Structure formats: structure tokens, C-alpha cells
Amino acid sequence: MKLTVLGCYAATPRTFSNPTAQVLEIKNHIFLIDCAEGTQVQLRKSKIKFSKINHIFISHLHGDHFYGLIGLISTFMLLNRENDLHVYGPKGIKEIILLQLRASGSYTGYNLYFHELESTTSEILYEDEKVRVSTIPLHHRVYTNGFLFQEKNKERKLNIPAITELEIEPVYFRKIQYGGDITLEDGRVIPNADLTFDPAVARSYAYCSDTCYDERIVPLIHGVDLLYHESTFLENESHLAERTLHATAKQAASIAKQAEVHQLLLGHFSTRYGSTEPFKTEAESIFPQVWLAEDGKEFEIPQR
Incomplete structure (x- = not known):
């Protein structure tokens, strides 16, 4: 179970940083989580095979989380993709992508399925004999979901x-x-x-971006092996977090502590900060097991 961070910054691409996208490799699946501008380039840098991405999960319809999707879908076509592609995201994503395809005279030579989301309670999006993916309703300026990825270890x-x-x-x-x-x-x-x-303990990963501080997610993510929680701001600018419905590093750590997760991964940093180390320092005052997301960095989720 491995997480590759393709981009972990907020708002806009910069020379040395990219907005949000991640790849989770779990039980022979490669799941793409969000798809900002530059995702294709980051996928190539990380040597992740495009053909193995069959499921894409989009948290919400802000550009720094999905503006790279139409480009990736078009590239799949140019690469003569044959596998079905499933896109899970807020209602409206199908209209947006199909409009772009029609306006550009483009098409897909593969089956493209949209699973549009509207529920404000957690629901299962994908399940097979090895893995389950469900939503984590989040509180942001537009309709937003996080995603919970869980192994299913049945074999002794x-x-x-x-x-x-x-x-x-x-x-x-x-x-x-x-x-x-x-x-x-x-x-x-x-x-x-x-x-x-007894079988090994099933591993789990919770992805929570973007959201303000919201304790309602705690029961949904309780005890996960790795929690990615946005931390756009530091606590001394909590007024900005409150105004934009984002979270601070301290607030992310508070959620991790309440949920008794095993490891916290901070990301979605505002580019106003010259270094991400203060985020780690701030979070560790509340919760000791803290990692910092970094473009191109891989995180192994160990078996307990």
C-alpha cells in the first residue's frame, strides 16, 4: 500500500510546486485522487503507468483539484486506451468534461463512466473482494467529499x-x-x-481535502493508518482559514488526535509560506506522528 503525492499545494501551479493530485496503490489497484493541472507530467516523473489508472476520484470542482482531468482523458485517447475509465465526482463533472470534448471535436475510444455524487452522508463508491472506497463528506465552500480507502483482508x-x-x-x-x-x-x-x-490487520487511508475544521468526520476516519488532512494555513492566520473554509495545521492535528489515527500527513499548503516545516512543528504540538506532503514523494503504509 503506497501513496505517491503528485502535488500538494493550494490554488495555482508554481515553478517548483503543483496543486493537488495523488496516486494510491492498493491491492493491485492504482487509484488517482484529484487531478490538478500538471498531473500528467507528475505521473510521468513518478513512472506511473497511465494504462493502470481505471478509477479517478475528484473531491470537488475547484480548479486546483480537477483542471487536469480533461487533459488526462484526452491523453488516454491518444494512447489508444481500451480499458473502461470510471470518474467519481460531484454532480456537474460529467457536463463539464463532455462539453470540453464536444467543443474540441474530441472523443474517447474507450468507455468513460461518470459516477456523480450528491449525498451529504457517507456512501460506498467502489467495492470488490480486496478493497472498499467510500466518501467522507467534508465542509468547504462548494460540495466536497474526501475518500476512505480500506483493504479487506479475509484470508487467514x-x-x-x-x-x-x-x-x-x-x-x-x-x-x-x-x-x-x-x-x-x-x-x-x-x-x-x-x-x-489471524490475518494481518487491514490497512486504511483517509483523504480529506479541502475542508474547514469539522469534528463530524472523526467517526468516519477513526483509527485509520494514514490520514491526509489539508492544512492550508498556520494557526496565526486562522482567520483566513475560517473565511475560506480551510484548516490550519493545528486543526488538522486535533482531528488526527481525536480520531486516534496512526499517522498524519499534512498538505494543501498555501504558497504564501516559504517553508512547510512550521506546519510540522505546529501540528506536532498536538499530535506527534506527522509527515509533510511533498511533490513526488512516496509514502509506504506499513502492515501492522
């Missing part, structure tokens, strides 16, 4: 010494991994607990 770990001693054939391994007991040829029933160990 095989106790190889025990299985070998009992001479159990490999054909039964899948049954054992999914909790089944085994009946031996002599009639003995071996309980699953004697053949397996």
Missing part, C-alpha cells in the same frame, strides 16, 4: 508446519485460508484455528 495465514505435519494437500489451502476446517482420511476434524494464524 497458513500455519505451514502444522499443515505439513498433517500432510494436508495443497488443494485444500484456499479452503483453509477462508476459515474452513479440514477432515482427514482417518475421520479426524482439524479446526481451522490449528491450521492458521
Whole structure:
């Protein structure tokens, strides 16, 4: 489970910084989260294969979170993409993208599906046997969602010494991994607990950008392995955060502490600041496990 930050600044692209976009690699999926200007370039710099991106999650319709989407969709066409592409985002995103395609005489040679969001309560957007993605309703100037990505670890770990001693054939391994007991040829029933160990703890990642300080998200993100929470401003400019419905580093840390997350990742920094280190210092006064997002940086989410 790996997170690659493609851009982590607010508002506009600059010479050495990019607005918001991330890639989460989880259970053989590559999910793109937001898609600001410059996302294609950052994807290439990070050597992420375009063809493996099948699901794009857009938090809200402010330009620094989705103005790169039409370009990426067009590039997929030029690369002769064949896989279906699913875009999840606020109501209106379909109209915006299709208008741009029509006005430019463009088209897609692949199936393009839009899943438009309107709910103000959490809902599941995507689910398979390995992963679940659901919304985190956020409070910003326009309709906004964060996203919660969760592994689904159903398989138990095989106790190889025990299985070998009992001479159990490999054909039964899948049954054992999914909790089944085994009946031996002599009639003995071996309980699953004697053949397996508990599965690894399922990992989770919560993406919360953009939002003001809002304690209502705490139950939705409780105990996640990694929380990305916007921190556009420092506390000495909290009046700007309040006016624009953004958050400070201190407020992000307060949410992390209340939610008892394992690690906090700060991002969406205002370009008014010359350094991001003060954000870390401020947040660590409330919550000790703090990372700073950085364009192009990768973060491994370890197995607990």
C-alpha cells in the first residue's frame, strides 16, 4: 500500500510546486485522487503507468483539484486506451468534461463512466473482494467529499508446519485460508484455528481535502493508518482559514488526535509560506506522528 503525492499545494501551479493530485496503490489497484493541472507530467516523473489508472476520484470542482482531468482523458485517447475509465465526482463533472470534448471535436475510444455524487452522508463508491472506497463528506465552500480507502483482508495465514505435519494437500489451502476446517482420511476434524494464524490487520487511508475544521468526520476516519488532512494555513492566520473554509495545521492535528489515527500527513499548503516545516512543528504540538506532503514523494503504509 503506497501513496505517491503528485502535488500538494493550494490554488495555482508554481515553478517548483503543483496543486493537488495523488496516486494510491492498493491491492493491485492504482487509484488517482484529484487531478490538478500538471498531473500528467507528475505521473510521468513518478513512472506511473497511465494504462493502470481505471478509477479517478475528484473531491470537488475547484480548479486546483480537477483542471487536469480533461487533459488526462484526452491523453488516454491518444494512447489508444481500451480499458473502461470510471470518474467519481460531484454532480456537474460529467457536463463539464463532455462539453470540453464536444467543443474540441474530441472523443474517447474507450468507455468513460461518470459516477456523480450528491449525498451529504457517507456512501460506498467502489467495492470488490480486496478493497472498499467510500466518501467522507467534508465542509468547504462548494460540495466536497474526501475518500476512505480500506483493504479487506479475509484470508487467514497458513500455519505451514502444522499443515505439513498433517500432510494436508495443497488443494485444500484456499479452503483453509477462508476459515474452513479440514477432515482427514482417518475421520479426524482439524479446526481451522490449528491450521492458521489471524490475518494481518487491514490497512486504511483517509483523504480529506479541502475542508474547514469539522469534528463530524472523526467517526468516519477513526483509527485509520494514514490520514491526509489539508492544512492550508498556520494557526496565526486562522482567520483566513475560517473565511475560506480551510484548516490550519493545528486543526488538522486535533482531528488526527481525536480520531486516534496512526499517522498524519499534512498538505494543501498555501504558497504564501516559504517553508512547510512550521506546519510540522505546529501540528506536532498536538499530535506527534506527522509527515509533510511533498511533490513526488512516496509514502509506504506499513502492515501492522
